[in-house]
């Protein structure tokens with residue numbers, strides 16, 4: 222068993238915060254342990270809680286379409302969330318829940334060591350980069366503490382606003398292009 226798999230198994234048994242009470246399954250994340258791109262959303266929803274897998278509901282379908290439109294598959298990347306258990310009624314995770322869970326994400330980032338972390342939506346943006354408006358900043362690549370972050374909207378935002386699907390698609394295409402460039406040119410001084 223790899224270090225990442227061991228961590229995922231540990232997360233599945235975690236009861237560190239109140240989100241363990243009502244969850245069906247913790248959702249550690251899934252994908253390649255050596256992925257170039259790591260996607261980080263907010264929290265599991267109903268379908269994810271049921272299946273124990275990230276981004277498998279309506280938002281996941283939109284993300285998969287955007288990935289395919291950019292020429293990659295979800296198996297090529299790693300996908301996870303800021304918190305690993307579903308908040309009741311899909312509310313945003315609370316500060317103390319994020320604080321309890323964040324060390325798992327930090328460990329995942331350390332093990333996977335992706336070329337780029339793609340931030341999906343405001344919760345991940347605020348938690349990881351202290352940002353406040355993903356809509357204003359989406360499409361940007363940021364170098365923060367020696368790591369590259371790409372910003373885009375959460376796919377769930379496109380469920381009821383179909384015009385955002387093309388925004389997400391275009392962003393994911395840019396993300397894939399930048400990732401290929403980074404691999405070719407090396408990480409130093411890209412921005």
Ligand code: SF4
Pocket residue numbers: 232235236237238239240241247304305306318321322
């Ligand atoms: S949300 Fe994170 S800290 Fe809370 S119980 Fe789930 S895995 Fe543990």
